[in-house]
Amino acid sequence: MSVSTTSPSQTLISDAQARSGASPPLPRGPILDWSSFQLVDAPGISSVEDLPHTAFTTSGRAAIYQALLQLQLPSGSTVLAPSYHCPTMIAPAILANLNVSYFGIRADGLPNLDAIDAATARQSKAMIVAHYFGLARSLAEVRRWCDERGIALIEDCAHCYFGEAGERPVGAWGDYSTASLSKFLPVPEGGLLASSHRSISNLRLSPQSLKAQLKGWADVFELATKYQRFSGFNKVLAFLFRLKNSRLRSAAITDAPPEPEPANMMRDCDMGRISHAPLSASMTLKAVLPRGRVILRRQRNFACYAKHLEGVRGARPLFPLGTASFSQMAPYVFPLWVDDADRLYHALRAMELPVFRWDRIWPGTPALNDDQGPLWSRHVLQLLCHQDLSEADVQRTAEAIRSLLSSEPALATPAPT
Numbered sequence: 001m002s003v004s005t006t007s008p009s010q011t012l013i014s015d016a017q018a019r020s021g022a023s024p025p026l027p028r029g030p031i032l033d034w035s036s037f038q039l040v041d042a043p044g045i046s047s048v049e050d051l052p053h054t055a056f057t058t059s060g061r062a063a064i065y066q067a068l069l070q071l072q073l074p075s076g077s078t079v080l081a082p083s084y085h086c087p088t089m090i091a092p093a094i095l096a097n098l099n100v101s102y103f104g105i106r107a108d109g110l111p112n113l114d115a116i117d118a119a120t121a122r123q124s125k126a127m128i129v130a131h132y133f134g135l136a137r138s139l140a141e142v143r144r145w146c147d148e149r150g151i152a153l154i155e156d157c158a159h160c161y162f163g164e165a166g167e168r169p170v171g172a173w174g175d176y177s178t179a180s181l182s183k184f185l186p187v188p189e190g191g192l193l194a195s196s197h198r199s200i201s202n203l204r205l206s207p208q209s210l211k212a213q214l215k216g217w218a219d220v221f222e223l224a225t226k227y228q229r230f231s232g233f234n235k236v237l238a239f240l241f242r243l244k245n246s247r248l249r250s251a252a253i254t255d256a257p258p259e260p261e262p263a264n265m266m267r268d269c270d271m272g273r274i275s276h277a278p279l280s281a282s283m284t285l286k287a288v289l290p291r292g293r294v295i296l297r298r299q300r301n302f303a304c305y306a307k308h309l310e311g312v313r314g315a316r317p318l319f320p321l322g323t324a325s326f327s328q329m330a331p332y333v334f335p336l337w338v339d340d341a342d343r344l345y346h347a348l349r350a351m352e353l354p355v356f357r358w359d360r361i362w363p364g365t366p367a368l369n370d371d372q373g374p375l376w377s378r379h380v381l382q383l384l385c386h387q388d389l390s391e392a393d394v395q396r397t398a399e400a401i402r403s404l405l406s407s408e409p410a411l412a413t414p415a416p417t
């Protein structure tokens with residue numbers, strides 16, 4: 001699994017593919033399109049960016065790093081993090097010279113607080129809790145637990161830029177909240193540090209060079225061109241980008257030897273720009289793009305997966321549908337529990353469908369009692385819901401899943417109840 005942000009090179013539609021008429025890969029993140037500017041009426045859903053204190057960063061991981069710096073913890077302090085994670089949630093704590101201690105998660109995705117021993121809780125100064133998949137939940141219990149122990153709560157909203165989390169809007173439970181712009185908007189990179197009640201002291205981010213600024217804009221348009229999203233201009237833009245890439249290609253080819261796993265992990269997390277100010281391309285698009293279409297199309301795509309995967313043998317939605325109000329969310333992915341997950345996942349990746357799973361966990365993450373984390377890392381496939389997938393795209397992914405599931409009997413790995 002790649003953990004760096006989407007870049008045009010990851011999502012090229014090859015000329016060969018176009019010539020052969022094979023289905024092109026589907027985009028793995030939002031893409032700028034004429035329709036990105038459409039004004040669509042959407043229900044009034046809260047957003048992390050509406051919180052009283054905000055500061056923009058280059059990524060969600062940079063926002064976690066900056067949240068930890070705001071807390072001014074002594075070097076070597078313990079930060080609690082979930083066993084079910086993306087490595088970009090852990091790398092910031094390690095870069096901030098902090099010690100990570102892991103907690104397990106329950107079947108509802110919330111921290112298994114009862115299993116955190118008293119000594120670890122006493123040592124801990126901060127806790128990172130994520131709203132997985134964009135299906136935000138109340139953090140009332142977690143907030144109380146942290147308050148009783150003097151632990152700062154970092155609410156990781158990378159998957160839910162929008163939504164209500166029980167009794168509060170998303171982001172309003174944490175002492176600091178963090179979010180990822182590039183998962184929700186067609187921006188080259190971007191993150192957000194926010195707080196409902198703590199002011200954010202100056203992040204002292206260094207401005208990016210003119211070359212980086214221009215590259216940021218070029219990346220947005222190059223990605224859009226690859227997916228032919230600018231009707232009327234695609235051909236001329238494609239010609240210009242081909243010209244640009246033919247000049248760069250020879251310099252881009254490297255033959256680096258593989259590095260050992262922990263170094264690989266930090267390298268893949270691409271933490272190089274955590275102290276940089278966000279690009280003007282990201283900030284401008286954030287300021288001008290309307291949000292209604294983003295919210296409604298994500299809800300529609302989520303519902304579309306639910307419809308097409310209903311009753312399928314060997315897989316089921318991770319959470320029972322209908323228990324939460326999906327009208328108050330803008331999902332990031334549709335989480336699907338799959339019994340025979342390894343076979344299915346590798347086949348879906350080979351088909352370049354917009355599906356991933358968190359199967360790369362930070363080295364040293366322990367096995368914990370009563371923890372769903374390891375099961376989710378293997379069995380939960382995350383099916384992307386972003387607004388620039390059409391209903392036909394979602395249906396194509398769902399049909400591939402159905403067909404793979406029916407092609408061989410599922411190995412019996414019962415889903416936890």
Ligand SMILES: Cc1ncc(COP(=O)(O)O)c(C=O)c1O
Nearest residue numbers: 059060061086088089130158180
């Ligand atoms: C839960 C969670 N937190 C934080 C991050 C980091 O966000 P970004 O990719 O914007 O750095 C990710 C990225 O996948 C994530 O899934």
